[in-house]
Amino acid sequence: RTKKESRNGYRFFSNQMQLQSTRHLQLMNAMRQAITLGQMAVYYQPQMDLTTQKIVGVEALLRWKHPQLGYISPAEFIPLAESSGLIITIGSWVLEQAVQQIQQWQAAGIQDIRVSVNLSSIQFRDPGLPALVQEILQRYAVLPQSLELELTEGVALENPQGAVAMMDALAQLGVRLSIDDFGTGYSSLSYLKRFKVYKLKVDQSFVRDISTDDEDKAIVIAIIHLARSLGLKTIAEGVETPEQQAFLLSQGCDEMQGYLLSRPINSEQTTAFLLAHRPGSHL
Ligand code: C2E
Numbered sequence: 001r002t003k004k005e006s007r008n009g010y011r012f013f014s015n016q017m018q019l020q021s022t023r024h025l026q027l028m029n030a031m032r033q034a035i036t037l038g039q040m041a042v043y044y045q046p047q048m049d050l051t052t053q054k055i056v057g058v059e060a061l062l063r064w065k066h067p068q069l070g071y072i073s074p075a076e077f078i079p080l081a082e083s084s085g086l087i088i089t090i091g092s093w094v095l096e097q098a099v100q101q102i103q104q105w106q107a108a109g110i111q112d113i114r115v116s117v118n119l120s121s122i123q124f125r126d127p128g129l130p131a132l133v134q135e136i137l138q139r140y141a142v143l144p145q146s147l148e149l150e151l152t153e154g155v156a157l158e159n160p161q162g163a164v165a166m167m168d169a170l171a172q173l174g175v176r177l178s179i180d181d182f183g184t185g186y187s188s189l190s191y192l193k194r195f196k197v198y199k200l201k202v203d204q205s206f207v208r209d210i211s212t213d214d215e216d217k218a219i220v221i222a223i224i225h226l227a228r229s230l231g232l233k234t235i236a237e238g239v240e241t242p243e244q245q246a247f248l249l250s251q252g253c254d255e256m257q258g259y260l261l262s263r264p265i266n267s268e269q270t271t272a273f274l275l276a277h278r279p280g281s282h283l
């Protein structure tokens with residue numbers, strides 16, 4: 001490597017970094033107004049009980065469409081919202097949208113649908129979280145059992161004592177807690193014993209190659225069996241094929257979620273989906 005090459009290499013690298021931080025700044029600025037300008041929406045992805053084939057819940061997934069920048073993935077903007085602190089405002093908004101939606105569905109005769117909401121570890125560390133959840137549930141007269149909160153393994157890692165106290169406070173309200181992307185974190189399994197967890201979400205990276213990769217298959221089986229022996233429920237994420245569904249059912253997984261059943265859809269589409277899949281409906 002000549003001196004000139006390495007200098008060019010450095011310049012290329014710093015240009016890349018600059019481009020990236022320009023985009024980040026652009027997104028962070030745009031995000032501040034995204035809710036008030038009506039650019040954000042909560043979509044829902046249906047979840048099905050594998051044994052009864054009934055729709056038992058939906059996961060709330062945030063969507064952002066900017067008029068100039070187009071559709072921006074939550075995988076890109078959520079980390080930026082976390083680093084800027086804006087996730088507290090956005091997260092409360094998602095929570096309120098979801099609970100209001102439960103109220104509307106119940107008023108339309110759609111009962112027994114659980115809505116799960118993703119919580120950032122930043123929200124999870126906010127001491128005001130349990131009071132906020134309680135206040136929103138009361139405002140819309142929604143029972144806590146209708147709401148599920150999804151956490152990642154990371155929250156247990158950062159501050160185990162604080163996490164236990166927060167989980168206790170949330171569980172005390174009657175909301176259910178699930179561990180998202182289970183198996184991808186680095187936490188010890190002992191937290192499952194201490195935390196008031198209700199359900200494990202088997203990460204889609206293990207589900208994807210379930211039919212062809214023996215190791216992924218072994219991991220999924222181990223998670224389902226671990227959950228069962230601890231008295232926890234399981235849901236598999238990212239189910240795209242009937243083969244994956246059949247395998248999960250054969251292993252005793254409780255629920256599934258994925259493109260095979262439905263992509264995340266907007267509020268109106270979800271209402272239609274839930275009405276069409278209501279027990280007794282023959283659409
Ligand atoms: P997640 O909570 O693990 O959500 C599942 C992701 O998998 C969603 O991506 C969903 O659209 C996608 N997915 C579902 N079924 C399939 C499938 O069959 N195949 C494939 N390939 N993908 C599938 P999405 O909506 O882009 O969200 C990405 C992540 O962004 C979420 O992962 C979650 O961590 C985060 N996120 C989304 N909405 C929120 C939110 O309101 N608050 C917070 N804190 N995070 C959110």
Ligand code: MG
Pocket residue numbers: 059118150180
């Ligand atoms: Mg999730």
Ligand code: MG
Pocket residue numbers: 180181201203204237
């Ligand atoms: Mg997940």
Ligand code: MG
Pocket residue numbers: 181
């Ligand atoms: Mg994820």
